[in-house]
Amino acid sequence: MAVTETPPETVAAAGSATPAATRPAPTGLAAVLGSGDHKVIGRLYIVTSLLFGLATVVLGGLFAFESVDAATLEVFSSGSVLQSFSLFRLATVFLVAIPLVIGVAMAVVPLQVGAPAVAFPRAAAASYWAWLVGSLLFIASYLMDGGPGGTSGSGVNLWIASFGMVLVAILLASLCLATTVFALRTSGLSLARTPLFSWSVAVAAVLWLFTLPVLVATLVVSYVDHRHAGGVLGGNAALAPRVGWALRNPQVYVVAIPLLGFFADVLATTAKARLALPGAARAAIGGAGVVSFGAVLATNDASAVETPLVIAMGLAAVLPALLIAGLIGDLFRRGSFRLTTGAVYAVSSLLLVLVATGAGALGSIPALETAGTIYDIGVAHATLVAAVIAALGGVHWWATKIGRQGANESLGKLVPLVLLIGGLLVSAPHLVSGIAGEGIETSPDWTGGIEGLNYVVVAGSVVLLLGLLLAAASFLPLFKASDQSPRDPWEGQTLEWLSPSPPPIGNFDADLPTVTSAEPLVDLREEN
Amino acid sequence: MFKTGSRFLFGLSAFGFVAAIVYAAATGDNALGMDSILGPITGGYKGYVGDHMGYSVLVGLSAAALFGGIFLSALRDADPEASAQVLGLETVPEVPAPVRANYWPVIGAFSLGAVVLGLGIGSTMFFLGCVGLAVTGIEWAVRAWADRATGDPEVNQSIRDRFLGPVEVPGLAALGVAGLVLAVSRILLALPKEGSYVVFGLVPAIILVLAYLVVSRPQLSQSAIAGMLLIGAVALLGGGVAAAIAGEREHEGGHDTEHETEHETEEGLVPISIDIPIQAAN
Numbered sequence: 001m002a003v004t005e006t007p008p009e010t011v012a013a014a015g016s017a018t019p020a021a022t023r024p025a026p027t028g029l030a031a032v033l034g035s036g037d038h039k040v041i042g043r044l045y046i047v048t049s050l051l052f053g054l055a056t057v058v059l060g061g062l063f064a065f066e067s068v069d070a071a072t073l074e075v076f077s078s079g080s081v082l083q084s085f086s087l088f089r090l091a092t093v094f095l096v097a098i099p100l101v102i103g104v105a106m107a108v109v110p111l112q113v114g115a116p117a118v119a120f121p122r123a124a125a126a127s128y129w130a131w132l133v134g135s136l137l138f139i140a141s142y143l144m145d146g147g148p149g150g151t152s153g154s155g156v157n158l159w160i161a162s163f164g165m166v167l168v169a170i171l172l173a174s175l176c177l178a179t180t181v182f183a184l185r186t187s188g189l190s191l192a193r194t195p196l197f198s199w200s201v202a203v204a205a206v207l208w209l210f211t212l213p214v215l216v217a218t219l220v221v222s223y224v225d226h227r228h229a230g231g232v233l234g235g236n237a238a239l240a241p242r243v244g245w246a247l248r249n250p251q252v253y254v255v256a257i258p259l260l261g262f263f264a265d266v267l268a269t270t271a272k273a274r275l276a277l278p279g280a281a282r283a284a285i286g287g288a289g290v291v292s293f294g295a296v297l298a299t300n301d302a303s304a305v306e307t308p309l310v311i312a313m314g315l316a317a318v319l320p321a322l323l324i325a326g327l328i329g330d331l332f333r334r335g336s337f338r339l340t341t342g343a344v345y346a347v348s349s350l351l352l353v354l355v356a357t358g359a360g361a362l363g364s365i366p367a368l369e370t371a372g373t374i375y376d377i378g379v380a381h382a383t384l385v386a387a388v389i390a391a392l393g394g395v396h397w398w399a400t401k402i403g404r405q406g407a408n409e410s411l412g413k414l415v416p417l418v419l420l421i422g423g424l425l426v427s428a429p430h431l432v433s434g435i436a437g438e439g440i441e442t443s444p445d446w447t448g449g450i451e452g453l454n455y456v457v458v459a460g461s462v463v464l465l466l467g468l469l470l471a472a473a474s475f476l477p478l479f480k481a482s483d484q485s486p487r488d489p490w491e492g493q494t495l496e497w498l499s500p501s502p503p504p505i506g507n508f509d510a511d512l513p514t515v516t517s518a519e520p521l522v523d524l525r526e527e528n
Numbered sequence: 529m530f531k532t533g534s535r536f537l538f539g540l541s542a543f544g545f546v547a548a549i550v551y552a553a554a555t556g557d558n559a560l561g562m563d564s565i566l567g568p569i570t571g572g573y574k575g576y577v578g579d580h581m582g583y584s585v586l587v588g589l590s591a592a593a594l595f596g597g598i599f600l601s602a603l604r605d606a607d608p609e610a611s612a613q614v615l616g617l618e619t620v621p622e623v624p625a626p627v628r629a630n631y632w633p634v635i636g637a638f639s640l641g642a643v644v645l646g647l648g649i650g651s652t653m654f655f656l657g658c659v660g661l662a663v664t665g666i667e668w669a670v671r672a673w674a675d676r677a678t679g680d681p682e683v684n685q686s687i688r689d690r691f692l693g694p695v696e697v698p699g700l701a702a703l704g705v706a707g708l709v710l711a712v713s714r715i716l717l718a719l720p721k722e723g724s725y726v727v728f729g730l731v732p733a734i735i736l737v738l739a740y741l742v743v744s745r746p747q748l749s750q751s752a753i754a755g756m757l758l759i760g761a762v763a764l765l766g767g768g769v770a771a772a773i774a775g776e777r778e779h780e781g782g783h784d785t786e787h788e789t790e791h792e793t794e795e796g797l798v799p800i801s802i803d804i805p806i807q808a809a810n
Binding site for chain 2: 030031033034035036037116117121122123125126128129130132133134136137141144146154155157158159160161162164165168169182183190191210223293295296299301304307308309505506507
């Protein structure tokens with residue numbers, strides 16, 4: 001602990017050190033490989049997860065295409081279908097949705113709480129690189145005929161280990177984000193005044209920190225079991241069911257928690273009004289965390305979904321989203337309305353979250369017998385697409401902070417609507433098929449859903465792919481340098497809009513004012 | 529004494545424990561009574577516990593939150609004012625933004641990747657990954673310590689170099705020499721006899737000429753020298769790998785190849801190869 005022995009002259013040196021904002025930043029490859037800047041790390045997460053996202057949507061579309069006529073169409077051989085299907089489902093959560101949300105949070109949260117850096121910046125950088133390497137090894141394990149249903153012992157071992165590495169990387173990123181919100185807030189910014197997006201990210205990060213270690217432990221046990229010929233836990237054949245809880249509600253809702261904060265922050269700014277009952281919004285987001293604690297299903301007991309606790313969690317999951325929707329409705333009743341792209345993204349995502357949690361609540365009623373059916377996939381798809389829409393909305397909304405200038409506005413307004421349609425098309429048929437009792441969740445010879453309805457899923461996949469490509473096109477300006485990027489293009493309410501665009505290393509070029517409310521920039525405008 | 533973070537976790541812990549009691553008492557087939565309350569409070573030592581799974585999860589949540597709360601209390605939530613008090617500073621120390629490039633996170637990630645790959649395919653990669661992780665851990669820890677030694681990044685850098693330089697320079701030199709010897713030996717063994725004579729004469733000659741150029745021209749930029757070294761290293765490494773793949777030329781004196789083949793086959797085995805029949809997961 002060298003710091004406790006700091007001599008007086010060092011303290012003076014600390015005081016006179018060059019401000020971080022004016023120090024030269026690393027350039028070239030060093031600016032990517034060696035950077036601990038949270039904005040660079042966030043950008044890396046966003047770009048990589050979007051690339052994985054494009055591939056995953058194509059994979060999902062192929063599954064739906066095969067399911068249109070499973071008897072004659074054979075896109076995936078019967079020997080590899082379970083592997084490809086597990087790759088698709090795990091990738092949507094751990095290679096696309098969670099890292100995309102983490103990327104936006106990594107770039108924005110330190111700015112929102114007035115911190116010059118993310119907590120443990122080097123660990124944050126390590127989290128990205130570990131996630132990237134782990135993800136590539138994870139995909140490679142499938143190419144080695146590994147994964148659930150794989151026949152290569154080495155491939156299956158690599159699948160378990162690389163999946164664990166991906167989870168450890170996500171846990172590391174979660175730790176950095178939660179610590180940033182809890183410990184690096186600027187003067188006067190109490191937790192009760194923390195911007196709702198940052199608060200919701202903290203809740204989600206804590207939930208991942210509480211639940212994903214269960215999955216890591218499961219993988220460790222599975223690895224040991226598999227190395228010993230699967231004598232105790234069933235080896236390879238038992239892998240997919242054992243990790244299934246992480247892909248369904250309520251666990252999958254965790255990725256949607258940051259969306260609630262995003263909705264509230266963006267729509268309050270759009271309405272130019274302070275959120276009424278911010279404490280209620282904070283409680284709703286915290287409540288969403290409680291009902292998303294999916295580790296309760298980390299069991300081989302299929303009847304666990306019918307326990308009172310799980311049923312209650314499923315039913316209650318819709319309430320936080322409804323409460324946030326109500327508060328947003330009140331915002332527009334009191335405030336003014338502007339058609340910002342961020343608002344279109346937020347409303348589109350909110351609608352899909354309501355569909356997902358509403359369907360989840362319906363599905364948790366035991367009498368409908370949807371548990372373990374394709375219905376769960378429908379709920380998960382709606383949740384994950386909502387997360388992707390909101391994360392892309394976050395990139396658009398905070399484009400001047402994440403990139404070098406704002407995103408394309410006219411194209412940007414189209415993207416959430418396309419993605420909303422795509423999200424509904426890929427999730428609704430599964431919900432209908434689940435209610436109708438067609439298709440189990442992890443059918444080994446994939447015949448998921450009602451065949452005719454799978455045409456709709458194929459169309460939805462194409463629309464989703466189109467939406468992602470449009471989003472990528474709308475973000476192209478972010479890569480172009482501009483010296484006219486405004487600090488605050490939306491008349492924002494929170495501290496990130498006080499930083500220059502794009503923000504330098506250290507984030508702020510002047511001392512921040514002491515925060516006295518949840519909307520410090522509104523206070524500043526009122527004072528002036 | 530208790531800051532917001534620890535209060536939150538203590539609250540969560542209390543909530544988890546109360547919820548566990550209520551849940552354990554409310555579920556199960558036993559009639560509600562003193563035994564239903566005593567059971568969950570005593571962890572099942574006395575009385576009854578209803579649904580074990582939900583109870584375990586809630587108690588686990590409570591215990592984990594309690595641990596986190598105690599941990600955060602001890603650190604006072606990393607509260608900057610508390611840190612300033614410990615340091616004897618009048619003002620709260622600034623949170624430093626990372627300015628210098630640091631490649632250890634990337635190296636650490638790839639080392640972890642090697643460990644993971646080793647867990648899948650073989651022990652050599654696992655061992656290499658562990659070495660990489662150990663080196664990363666030491667380098668990272670020393671650098672993190674040095675970065676907080678003073679407020680001046682230059683001074684911090686020199687402190688770090690003073691600690692690690694005596695280890696890094698000989699270590700890297702040994703690795704470099706070992707790599708050079710290994711790569712050149714592979715090339716010499718792979719080439720035809722006459723070719724190996726040429727390489728044996730040419731490589732030292734090139735090194736000598738380049739070294740003379742570098743010494744005789746002090747104004748040569750560091751980038752140019754680094755570029756030369758990089759090209760040389762890549763050429764050597766590429767040549768060594770290509771030669772290793774091509775294999776050794778046939779030696780006139782004969783060789784006991786039987787033993788080598790047997791050894792390579794053993795090395796090539798994966799630790800455990802399991803081909804189990806795959807059943808439908810449901």
